[in-house]
Amino acid sequence: MTKSTKAQEKNYRYYTDTxxxxxxxxxxxxxxxxGGSGSRLKGLTEWRAKPAVxxxxxxxxxxxxxxxxxxxxxxxxxxxxxxxxxxxxxxLQRAWGFMRAEIGEFVELIPAQQRIDNQWYRGTxxxxxxxxxxxxxxxxxxxxVLGGDHIYTMDYSKMLYQHVTSGSDMTIGCxxxxxxxxxxxxxxxxxxxxxxxxxxxxxxxxxxMPDKPDKALASMGIYIFxxxxxxxxxxxxxxxxxxxxxxxxNIVPKSISACNAYAYPFQNNDxxxxxxxxxxxxxxxxxxxxxxxxxxxELNLYSRDWPIWTYQTQHPPAKFVFDxxxxxxxxxxxxxxGGCILSGARVKRSVIFFATEIEKGSVVKDSVILxxxxxxxxxxxxxxxxxxxxxxxxxxxxGEDLELDRKRFHVTDSGIVxxxxxxxxxxxxxxxxxxxxxxx
Numbered sequence: 512m513t514k515s516t517k518a519q520e521k522n523y524r525y526y527t528d529t530x531x532x533x534x535x536x537x538x539x540x541x542x543x544x545x546g547g548s549g550s551r552l553k554g555l556t557e558w559r560a561k562p563a564v565x566x567x568x569x570x571x572x573x574x575x576x577x578x579x580x581x582x583x584x585x586x587x588x589x590x591x592x593x594x595x596x597x598x599x600x601x602x603l604q605r606a607w608g609f610m611r612a613e614i615g616e617f618v619e620l621i622p623a624q625q626r627i628d629n630q631w632y633r634g635t636x637x638x639x640x641x642x643x644x645x646x647x648x649x650x651x652x653x654x655x656v657l658g659g660d661h662i663y664t665m666d667y668s669k670m671l672y673q674h675v676t677s678g679s680d681m682t683i684g685c686x687x688x689x690x691x692x693x694x695x696x697x698x699x700x701x702x703x704x705x706x707x708x709x710x711x712x713x714x715x716x717x718x719x720m721p722d723k724p725d726k727a728l729a730s731m732g733i734y735i736f737x738x739x740x741x742x743x744x745x746x747x748x749x750x751x752x753x754x755x756x757x758x759x760x761n762i763v764p765k766s767i768s769a770c771n772a773y774a775y776p777f778q779n780n781d782x783x784x785x786x787x788x789x790x791x792x793x794x795x796x797x798x799x800x801x802x803x804x805x806x807x808x809e810l811n812l813y814s815r816d817w818p819i820w821t822y823q824t825q826h827p828p829a830k831f832v833f834d835x836x837x838x839x840x841x842x843x844x845x846x847x848x849g850g851c852i853l854s855g856a857r858v859k860r861s862v863i864f865f866a867t868e869i870e871k872g873s874v875v876k877d878s879v880i881l882x883x884x885x886x887x888x889x890x891x892x893x894x895x896x897x898x899x900x901x902x903x904x905x906x907x908x909x910g911e912d913l914e915l916d917r918k919r920f921h922v923t924d925s926g927i928v929x930x931x932x933x934x935x936x937x938x939x940x941x942x943x944x945x946x947x948x949x950x951x
Contacts, residue, residue, distance in 0.1 A: 533584060535652075535653075535668075535671060535672070535675060536583070536584040536585050536586075536668055536671065537587075537615065538651055538652040538653070539585060539587065539651055539652065539653045539654070539655060539671060540587050540588075540589065540646065540649050540651035540653075540654050540655070541580050541585050541587065541588045541589070541654075541655045541657065541667075542588075542589045542590075542591060542621075542639060542646070542654060542655070542656050542657070543562075543573070543576055543577065543580075543588060543589070543590045543591065543657045543658075543659045544591055544635055544638060544656065544657065544658050544659060545560060545562040545573055545590050545591060545592050545596075545599060545659035545660070546560065546591055546592050546593030546594055546596070546623065546632055546638060547560065547561050547562075547593075547594060547658075547660060548560070548561065548594040548595075549561025549564070549594075549660065549791065551791050551792045551793075552564065552791065552792065552793060552796060553793060553921050553929055554898060554921060554929055554931035554933065554934065555793070555796070555896070555898060555929065555931075556595075557931070557933070558595060558598075559595055559598045559599065560592065560593075560594050560595055560596050560598075560599045561659075561660045561791070562576075562599055562659035562660050563596075563598045563599035563602060564790075564796070565864055565881050565882060565899070566662060566790065566796075566799070566800065567662075567800065567803055567812060567819075567846070567862065568803075568846040568847075568848045568862050568863065568864055568865075569821060569824070569848050569849075569864065569865060570819060570821045571599075571602050571606075571821065572659065572660055572661075572662065572790065573590075573599065573602075573603075573659040573660070574606065574819055574820060574821045575661070575662050575663060575664065575819060576657050576658070576659050576661070577590075577607060577618065577659075577820065578664075578817075578818065578819045578820045579663075579664060579665050579666070579667055580657075580667065581820065582664075582666070582817050582818070583665075583666050583667040583668045583671075584668055585655070585667055585668070585671075586610060586615070586616040586617070587615065587616065587617060587649060587651070588617065588618045588619065589618075589619045589620075589621045589642075589645065589649075590603060590618060590619070590620055590621060590659065591621045591622075591623075591632075591638050591639075591642065592620065592621070592622045592623070593622070593623040593631060593632050593638075596622060600620055600622075602822055603618060603620060604620075605822040606820065606821050606822035607820070621642055621645060623638075623641075624641075625641070626641050626642060626644065627640065627641045627749075633755075633756045634754075634755050634756035634757035634758075634760075634761075635656075635756075635757050635758045635759070636744075636745060636748050636754075636756045636757055636758050636761060636762050637748075637749070637756035637757075639656070639741070639745055640745040640746070640748065640749045640756070643742065643745060643746075646738075646741075646742075647742075651738055652737070652738060653671065653674065653675070653735055653736065653737055653738060654735070654736050654738055654741050655667060655671070655733070655734070655735050656733070656734040656735075656736070656758070657732070657733055658732040658733070660789075660790070660791065661731070661732065661787060661788065661789055661790070662787070662788040662790055662799055662810065663731075663777075663785070663786055663787040663788065663810075664786070664810070664811075664814075664817050664819075665684075665733075665777060665785070665787075667733075669775075670682060670684060670733070670735060670775040671735060673705075673773070673775055674735040674737075674773070674775075677705075677771070677773050678771055679735075679737070679771045679772065679773040680736065680737050680740040680766070680770035680771045680772065681734060681735070681736050681737075681740060681763070681766050681770055681771070681772045681773075682734070682735040682772075682773045682774070682775050683699065683707065683710075683730055683731075683733065683734055683763065683772070683773075683774055683775065684730070684731040684732075684733030684734075684774075684775050684777055685699060685701075685728050685729060685730055685731060685774045685775065685776055685777065686728075686729055686731055686776070686777045686784050686785070686787050687720070687723070687726045687727070687728060687729070687776075687784045688726065688727055688729045689725065689726065689727075690717050690719050690724070690725050690726055690727045693714070693717035693727035693729050694713055694714060694715060694717055695713060695789070695791075696713065696727075696729035696730055696789075697710060697711065697712045697713065697729065697730035697759045697763065698710070698711050698714055698717045698718055698727050698728065698729055698730070699711075699728050699729075699730060699774060700718060700728070701728065701773075701774045704773075705773050705774045705775070705776070706771075706772065706773055706774075707767055707772040707773060707774050708767070709767065710730075710763050710764050710767050710772075711764070712757075712759040712760045712763075712764065713759075728774070728776075730759065730763075731777060731787060732758075732759075733775075734758060734763075740766075740770055744762050744765075744766065745762075748761055748762055786809045786810050788810075792923075793896065793921070793923050793927055793929055794923050794924075794925050794927055796879075796896070797879060797894075797896055797927045800862045800879045801860065801862075801877065801879075803846055803862060804844050804845055804846065804860045804861070804862065805844075806844075824849065824850070824865050824866070826848075826849035826850025826865050826866055827849065827850060828849060829847045829848065829849060829850070829851040829852075829853075830851070830852045830853070831853045832852070832853070832854050832855065833854065833855040833871065835855070837872075838855035838871045838872065839855060839857065840853040840854060840855055840856060840857075841853070841857055841858070842857075842858040842859075842861075842863070843857075843858070843859045843860070844859060844860045845858050845859065845860060845861045845862065845863065846861075846862045846863065847863045848863060848864050848865040848866075848867075848882075849865050849866075850865045850866035850867075851863050851865065851866065851867045851868070851869075852867075852868045852869070853869050854868070854869065854870050854871055855870070855871030855872065856869035856870060856871060856872070856873040856874070856875070856886070857873070857874045857875070858874075858875045858876075859874075859875070859876045859877070860876060860877050861875050861876065861877065861878045861879065861880065862878075862879045862880070863875075863880045864880060864881045864882040864883075864884075864899075865882050865883075866882055866883045867880050867882065867883065867884045867885070867886070868884075868885050868886065869886040869890075870886060870887050870888045870890075870905075871888055871889075872888050872889040872890075873886050873887070873888060873889060873890040873891070873892075874890075874891050874892070875890075875892045876892070876893045876894075877893060877894045878892050878893065878894065878895045878896065878897065878910070879895075879896045879897070880892075880897045881896070881897060881898050881899040881901075882899050882900070883899055883900045884897050884898075884899070884900065884901050884902075884903070885901075885902045885903065886903040887902075887903055887904050887905035887906070887907070888905045888906070889905060889906050890903055890904075890905070890906060890907045890908070890909075891908045891909070891910075891911065892907075892908075892909045892910060893909070893910035893911060894910045894926055894927055894928065895909050895910045895927070895928040895929070895930060896927065896928070896929045896930070897909075897930045898929070898930060898931040898932060899932075900932055900937075901930055901931065901932050901935060901937065902932075902935065902937060903930075903935075909928055909930060910926075910928050913926055913928070916928045919934060920934050921934070
């Protein structure tokens with residue numbers, strides 16, 4: 512930790528030990544952008560928004576951003592939805608309805624409503640602009656804008672403190688990433704005071720950090736704006752016919768020379784990059800779940816100091832039955848949720864979501880099994896993601912013959928197999944047109 516960072520931490524401790532912290536968080540509004548389609552997740556987002564995709568055995572992706580808010584003392588939260596939002600809205604109503612509106616706490620659902628004109632959200636900035644009257648109604652001093660589709664634990668109040676004490680109009684959360692991966696992010700350069708000097712959205716040739724040629728400084732998609740500057744930026748952007756109406760492409764690059772723009776490096780106490788995962792692809796989603804199976808994973812879901820909130824399904828404890836040599840219910844280096852029954856089946860290095868049944872003789876390795884899946888007898892599943900409510904028939908083998916799997920399922924370049932009910936010919940989400948003809 513550098514001297515300047517140590518000084519900031521000392522000042523932050525004073526800030527949290529006084530009433531200054533709670534006063535500042537009370538006057539801050541958080542807006543979570545949760546309307547994206549997440550098309551790179553293929554079948555996982557065919558019928559749900561990306562923030563609603565299950566993660567970690569019992570959570571949804573959006574639970575991490577919302578838990579960060581609550582644990583940071585930020586309890587005035589709006590969630591902007593658009594794409595196939597039913598399951599997301601249902602989850603938010605069930606999991607996040609405990610906030611007390613009578614004392615100014617809320618998780619408010621803000622669906623796309625065409626409030627300004629007859630268009631849906633055209634970009635992240637347009638999503639806020641179309642709801643600018645709602646933002647004004649809450650009358651915040653500062654607005655935090657988050658994506659609802661990343662996995663991490665972060666105290667936003669520290670970033671808010673830096674934003675206010677530095678006199679910043681806009682503060683961007685950033686993290687070091689390998690330079691060869693930085694083309695997927697907004698990349699920035701900063702001076703010794705963390706002031707942003709340059710910002711490029713998804714560059715073909717990302718600029719390296721001066722002292723780390725193999726690293727680039729990437730935007731986390733976390734922004735804090737002073738309210739007056741946010742209003743001015745959104746209005747100006749709405750009047751620009753050539754704009755894509757996006758924060759990364761338009762608002763942020765134009766702001767670098769027009770305002771006080773600072774970066775907030777997301778780091779551990781020793782100065783190393785903190786845990787943050789973009790689970791926007793099948794491979795990255797699978798890898799982030801697999802990391803949880805390690806003996807000491809970097810993301811600690813068991814911390815009592817930073818709980819991750821979610822909807823608690825009502826299921827009995829997981830059950831492991833049979834103890835014969837050829838039929839033993841067991842799980843090794845795995846996460847197994849409530850309501851699961853491993854009936855003479857073996858699970859290794861896998862994440863098993865709730866209410867899943869795996870029958871005798873089956874083996875599941877290095878896989879993510881979403882809720883309410885049924886795996887029949889004598890199946891072998893390796894390096895796969897099985898979507899919610901799939902029924903895997905007796906004797907099915909997935910993940911061993913990738914050429915065969917490509918004919919039936921989606922297989923990534925690295926060999927991760929995604930299986931959905933639609934791919935299996937099961938009608939969980941399919942519309943039976945013949946049925947409709949007969950019964951309407």
